[in-house]
Amino acid sequence: MTQQKQMILSLAMFGAAGLNFKSWTDPEVKLSSYPDINIDIEAAKLAEKGKFHFMFFGDFPGNKASDTSDMQTMGLDPMMIASIISNHTERIGMGITRATSWSNPYDVARQFKTLDALSKGRMAWNAVTGANGVSANAYGVNLAPSFDRYGKAYEFTEAVQALWATWGEDALKLNHSTKEFADYDQVKAISLKGKYVQSSGTLPIPPSKQGQPLIFHSGGSENSIAFAGKYADVFVGEVWTIEQGQAIRQALRDAAVANGRQPDDIKFIAGVMPLLGDNKKEAIERHAQFIDDDTFLQRVAHIGYVLGIDFTPADLEKPIDPKLLDQVVVTPYSDPRLENVLKVAREGWSLRELVYHSVIDYHPAAVGTAQDIADYMTEWFEAGAADGFWVMPDVYKVDLTRFVDEVVPILQEEGSFHKDYEGETLRENLGVAYQYGTRERE
Amino acid sequence: MTQQKQMILSLAMFGAAGLNFKSWTDPEVKLSSYPDINIDIEAAKLAEKGKFHFMFFGDFPGNKASDTSDMQTMGLDPMMIASIISNHTERIGMGITRATSWSNPYDVARQFKTLDALSKGRMAWNAVTGANGVSANAYGVNLAPSFDRYGKAYEFTEAVQALWATWGEDALKLNHSTKEFADYDQVKAISLKGKYVQSSGTLPIPPSKQGQPLIFHSGGSENSIAFAGKYADVFVGEVWTIEQGQAIRQALRDAAVANGRQPDDIKFIAGVMPLLGDNKKEAIERHAQFIDDDTFLQRVAHIGYVLGIDFTPADLEKPIDPKLLDQVVVTPYSDPRLENVLKVAREGWSLRELVYHSVIDYHPAAVGTAQDIADYMTEWFEAGAADGFWVMPDVYKVDLTRFVDEVVPILQEEGSFHKDYEGETLRENLGVAYQYGTRERE
Numbered sequence: 064m065t066q067q068k069q070m071i072l073s074l075a076m077f078g079a080a081g082l083n084f085k086s087w088t089d090p091e092v093k094l095s096s097y098p099d100i101n102i103d104i105e106a107a108k109l110a111e112k113g114k115f116h117f118m119f120f121g122d123f124p125g126n127k128a129s130d131t132s133d134m135q136t137m138g139l140d141p142m143m144i145a146s147i148i149s150n151h152t153e154r155i156g157m158g159i160t161r162a163t164s165w166s167n168p169y170d171v172a173r174q175f176k177t178l179d180a181l182s183k184g185r186m187a188w189n190a191v192t193g194a195n196g197v198s199a200n201a202y203g204v205n206l207a208p209s210f211d212r213y214g215k216a217y218e219f220t221e222a223v224q225a226l227w228a229t230w231g232e233d234a235l236k237l238n239h240s241t242k243e244f245a246d247y248d249q250v251k252a253i254s255l256k257g258k259y260v261q262s263s264g265t266l267p268i269p270p271s272k273q274g275q276p277l278i279f280h281s282g283g284s285e286n287s288i289a290f291a292g293k294y295a296d297v298f299v300g301e302v303w304t305i306e307q308g309q310a311i312r313q314a315l316r317d318a319a320v321a322n323g324r325q326p327d328d329i330k331f332i333a334g335v336m337p338l339l340g341d342n343k344k345e346a347i348e349r350h351a352q353f354i355d356d357d358t359f360l361q362r363v364a365h366i367g368y369v370l371g372i373d374f375t376p377a378d379l380e381k382p383i384d385p386k387l388l389d390q391v392v393v394t395p396y397s398d399p400r401l402e403n404v405l406k407v408a409r410e411g412w413s414l415r416e417l418v419y420h421s422v423i424d425y426h427p428a429a430v431g432t433a434q435d436i437a438d439y440m441t442e443w444f445e446a447g448a449a450d451g452f453w454v455m456p457d458v459y460k461v462d463l464t465r466f467v468d469e470v471v472p473i474l475q476e477e478g479s480f481h482k483d484y485e486g487e488t489l490r491e492n493l494g495v496a497y498q499y500g501t502r503e504r505e
Numbered sequence: 506m507t508q509q510k511q512m513i514l515s516l517a518m519f520g521a522a523g524l525n526f527k528s529w530t531d532p533e534v535k536l537s538s539y540p541d542i543n544i545d546i547e548a549a550k551l552a553e554k555g556k557f558h559f560m561f562f563g564d565f566p567g568n569k570a571s572d573t574s575d576m577q578t579m580g581l582d583p584m585m586i587a588s589i590i591s592n593h594t595e596r597i598g599m600g601i602t603r604a605t606s607w608s609n610p611y612d613v614a615r616q617f618k619t620l621d622a623l624s625k626g627r628m629a630w631n632a633v634t635g636a637n638g639v640s641a642n643a644y645g646v647n648l649a650p651s652f653d654r655y656g657k658a659y660e661f662t663e664a665v666q667a668l669w670a671t672w673g674e675d676a677l678k679l680n681h682s683t684k685e686f687a688d689y690d691q692v693k694a695i696s697l698k699g700k701y702v703q704s705s706g707t708l709p710i711p712p713s714k715q716g717q718p719l720i721f722h723s724g725g726s727e728n729s730i731a732f733a734g735k736y737a738d739v740f741v742g743e744v745w746t747i748e749q750g751q752a753i754r755q756a757l758r759d760a761a762v763a764n765g766r767q768p769d770d771i772k773f774i775a776g777v778m779p780l781l782g783d784n785k786k787e788a789i790e791r792h793a794q795f796i797d798d799d800t801f802l803q804r805v806a807h808i809g810y811v812l813g814i815d816f817t818p819a820d821l822e823k824p825i826d827p828k829l830l831d832q833v834v835v836t837p838y839s840d841p842r843l844e845n846v847l848k849v850a851r852e853g854w855s856l857r858e859l860v861y862h863s864v865i866d867y868h869p870a871a872v873g874t875a876q877d878i879a880d881y882m883t884e885w886f887e888a889g890a891a892d893g894f895w896v897m898p899d900v901y902k903v904d905l906t907r908f909v910d911e912v913v914p915i916l917q918e919e920g921s922f923h924k925d926y927e928g929e930t931l932r933e934n935l936g937v938a939y940q941y942g943t944r945e946r947e
C-alpha cells in the first residue's frame with residue numbers, strides 16, 4: 064500500500080482573535096485587555112490538536128488600523144509571540160515573515176536560529192522582500208525598485224544561511240568527563256561584502272534538531288517565483304481559483320527544476336477562509352456579522368466594478384441576472400477575484416449573499432458544512448492547485464474549534480490529511496530535507 | 506516609622522548555567538543539551554522567589570567563546586529568552602541590552618514595547634552605545650568614534666521613546682457595546698530625520714501597565730554619564746571599590762540634576778560575585794573549581810603586573826610580603842582592580858587564595874558566609890557606593906539557591922531589602938515614575 068500524498072495545513076496568525084479585524088466582537092471571545100497573549104497560545108494549541116503543520120505569521124510593521132471597530136493587528140513583534148507559543152507547544156511549526164528590505168541579516172539569522180534551537184527545530188523564516196512603504200519608512204528606508212529589492216533578497220538570504228552554518232555541525236561536545244563544551248575551531252567566521260548586504264563573523268548557536276530554519280517565501284511577481292525557485296521550501300500564496308493555483312504551483316515547480324531541485328521541493332500553500340455552518344446560508348450569515356456597513360457597501364461597489372454592472376439598492380436582495388453574468392469577459396488584466404465572483408454568483412445567491420461569501424477579500428472562502436469545506440480543499444489539492452492551505456477562520460475560539468473538530472477528521476478519514484505528526488521537527492513534518500548552510504555548500 | 510531606604514537586587518543573565526563560563530561543569534547542573542531554556546526559566550523563578558527586582562541581560566552578538574571548556578554565552582538572542590521567561594514569571598522585571606551602534610530604533614522600540622505589553626509592564630531597555638567591534642562587524646558596520654556613537658545614542662533613544670508614545674494613552678477603547686476597539690485618530694505618526702537616525706510612522710501598541718519600558722544604561726566615560734543623566738532610570742556599572750562606586754554614583758546624581766531631574770532618579774547598580782560558603786576558605790575553594798589552569802596562571806601574572814611584583818611558583822602558597830604591598834602606589838591610571846587586590850592581599854591570603862578570591866575578574870567578589878556577604882552589600886549600600894547590585898552567582902542551581910535562601914533573608918531581616926514586591930510593574934518596584942514618550946513631552 065503506497066502512502067497517499069497528503070495536504071499541508073497551516074493556521075494564519077495576525078495578532079487578533081481570529082483572521083478578521085472584527086473577531087474581537089464575537090461574544091465568545093470576551094477580550095478584556097489588549098494585547099492578550101493567551102489568545103495566541105490557545106489558537107496554537109487548537110491548531111496543534113488539529114495536527115496543523117505550522118502557524119503562519121505575516122509581518123507589516125508600522126501599519127495601524129483605521130476603522131474604529133477594527134482590532135489592531137500586527138503591531139506586536141511576531142518573534143516575541145512565537146517565542147512564547149513555542150514554549151506552550153511541542154510539534155507545530157512556525158513560519159514568520161521578516162522582510163529583507165528593512166531588516167538586518169544578522170538579526171534575522173540570530174533571532175530565527177535562537178528560536179529554532181529553543182523550539183527544537185520548528186521554525187521557518189518567510190523571506191519576503193516586502194513592498195510596504197509604511198513599514199519601510201518606519202525603519203527609515205525607502206522602498207527600492209523590484210530589481211534591487213530582489214537583488215538584496217538574494218544576498219540577504221545567502222548571508223542568513225551562511226551565518227546559520229558558522230557553528231560547525233559537530234562543534235558542540237558537551238562532554239562532561241573531558242570538560243569539553245565545544246570545539247571552537249569548528250566555529251568559523253564568514254566575511255560577506257555584497258552590493259546590498261555586509262556581515263562578518265560568527266553566529267555561535269549550534270544546529271537545532273532540524274539543522275536550521277526552513278525558508279518560506281510569499282510574493283507573486285516573476286522575480287518572486289525565481290527567488291523561490293532558488294531558496295524556498297514553501298511558498299505561501301494568494302490565489303482565488305483552481306486555475307490560478309495550478310499556474311503558480313507549476314511555475315514554482317519549474318523554477319525549482321531550473322535551480323537543480325526537484326519539483327516537489329517547493330510546496331505551494333493557498334489561502335482559504337472556511338465559513339462553516341450547518342448549511343451554506345447559516346455559514347455566510349455567521350460571517351456577515353463581521354462585515355460592517357461601510358465594508359459591505361464598498362464590496363457591493365467592487366463587485367459591480369469587476370462585473371461592469373451598476374447596482375442599485377433594489378438589486379441587493381435578488382440574484383444577479385444570469386444573462387448579465389454571461390456577458391462578462393475575463394481577461395488577464397481582470398481582478399484575480401473575478402472568476403470566483405462569477406462562479407459563486409452563478410449559484411444563484413442574492414447580491415447581499417454574494418458579499419457575505421466574502422468573494423471580495425484577501426482569500427477565497429470555502430462555504431458550507433464541514434463536508435463542503437473538506438470537499439473544497441480536496442478538490443484544489445487533487446487538481447494540483449495547492450499542496451496545502453493556510454486556513455483563516457474568522458474566530459479561533461469558534462470557527463477554528465469547529466474546523467479542528469469537524470473538518471480535520473473528515474480529511475483524515477478520507478486519507479488526504481495526516482492523522483499525526485510524522486516527526487518532531489518542521490522539516491520532518493513537511494518532508495523537507497535537512498539543510499545546514501547555503502544550498503551551494505551542500 | 507519612616508521606611509528605611511532599601512537596596513535593589515538584580516540577577517545577571519548571560520546564557521549559561523550561572524555567571525561563569527564553567528558553570529555547566531558543576532555536577533548539579535547536569536546539562537544534557539544546549540541551548541536549554543529551562544536553565545533560564547529556573548534561574549528566573551529562583552530570583553523571583555528571592556524578590557529580585559530584575560534580571561539583567563548583556564548582549565554581545567557575534568562573540569564566540571574560545572576556550573574549549575568554556576560554555577558559549579550570549580549567542581542566543583536575549584529577547585527570545587526574555588519572552589519565554591516573562592511567561593513563566595509574574596513580578597520580576599527584565600533589563601535587556603541592545604546597542605544603539607548597530608540596531609534599528611524601530612526594531613528596538615517594537616520588540617521592547619511588545620514584551621513590555623505582554624509582560625504587563627516589566628521591561629527595561631539597557632541602551633548602551635556598544636564598543637564591541639565584533640558585534641558591529643556582524644551587523645555590517647564599523648564602530649564610530651565616541652562622539653558619533655553617543656550622538657547616535659541620543660537620537661536613537663529619542664526616536665524609541667517617541668515611537669513608544671505614538672499610540673495615544675487613551676486610544677484603546679475595547680468597548681464591546683459600541684464595538685469601538687480604538688480611536689485611531691489618537692495613534693499619531695512621528696517623522697524623525699536626524700543626523701544618525703530616521704524613522705517615521707507609528708508603533709501601534711497600547712501603553713503597558715507601566716506605560717513604556719524603563720531606560721537603563723551601562724558605560725563609564727564622560728559621554729556615558731552625560732547620556733545617563735538625560736535618559737537613564739538605572740545605570741548598571743562596573744566598579745571594584747566603595748570609593749569608585751561613590752564617585753560614579755555621585756557623578757550620575759550630578760548628571761541627573763544637570764538635566765533637571767532629581768538625584769535619586771538614577772539608580773546606580775554595582776556588580777558583585779557572591780562566593781558563598783560555610784566560611785571564607787570553603788567559599789573560595791568552591792569558586793576555584795571554575796578557574797582553569799591557564800586562567801589561573803594569567804591571573805597570577807596579572808596580579809604581579811598590577812602590583813609590580815615578579816612572582817615565582819614558590820610564591821604561590823604563601824601570603825604576599827606586607828612590606829611589598831606597602832610599596833605599591835595607586836594612581837588614577839592604575840588598573841581599577843588594584844585597590845581591591847591590595848585590600849584582599851592584606852587579609853593575609855596566599856597568592857593562590859588571592860586568585861581564588863577572583864580579584865582579577867569583571868566584578869568584585871563578596872566572600873564568606875551569608876552574613877559576610879550581606880555585610881559586604883550593606884556596607885556598600887550604606888556608604889552610598891551603590892543603590893543596589895547585579896548579582897553574579899557561579900551556578901544558579903547551587904549558588905543562587907543559597908543566596909536566595911540564606912543571604913536574602915538576612916538583608917530582609919535587617920531591613921535593607923524588601924520582603925515583597927511593592928507593585929506589579931518594574932517602575933513600581935524600583936520607584937521610577939510613570940513615563941510615556943520622551944521626557945520633553947512630559
Ligand SMILES: Cc1cc2nc3c(=O)[nH]c(=O)nc-3n(C[C@H](O)[C@H](O)[C@H](O)COP(=O)(O)O)c2cc1C
Pocket residue numbers: 120121122123160162191192193194195198209281282283284285286287299300301
Ligand atoms: C501571501 C502573501 C503574504 C505576504 N506577506 C507579507 C508580509 O507579511 N509582509 C510584507 O511586508 N510583505 C508581504 N507580502 C508582500 C510580498 O513581500 C511582496 O512584496 C509583494 O507580494 C509584491 O511582490 P513583488 O515584490 O514580487 O513584486 C506578502 C505577499 C503575499 C502574496
Ligand SMILES: Cc1cc2nc3c(=O)[nH]c(=O)nc-3n(C[C@H](O)[C@H](O)[C@H](O)COP(=O)(O)O)c2cc1C
Pocket residue numbers: 562563564565602604633634635636637640651723724725726727728729741742743
Ligand atoms: C556593566 C557594563 C555592561 C555593559 N554591557 C554591554 C553589553 O551588553 N553589550 C555591549 O555591546 N556593550 C556593553 N557595555 C559596553 C558599553 O556599551 C560601552 O560601550 C563601554 O562601556 C565603553 O564605554 P564608552 O562607550 O562610554 O566609551 C557594557 C559596559 C558596562 C560598564
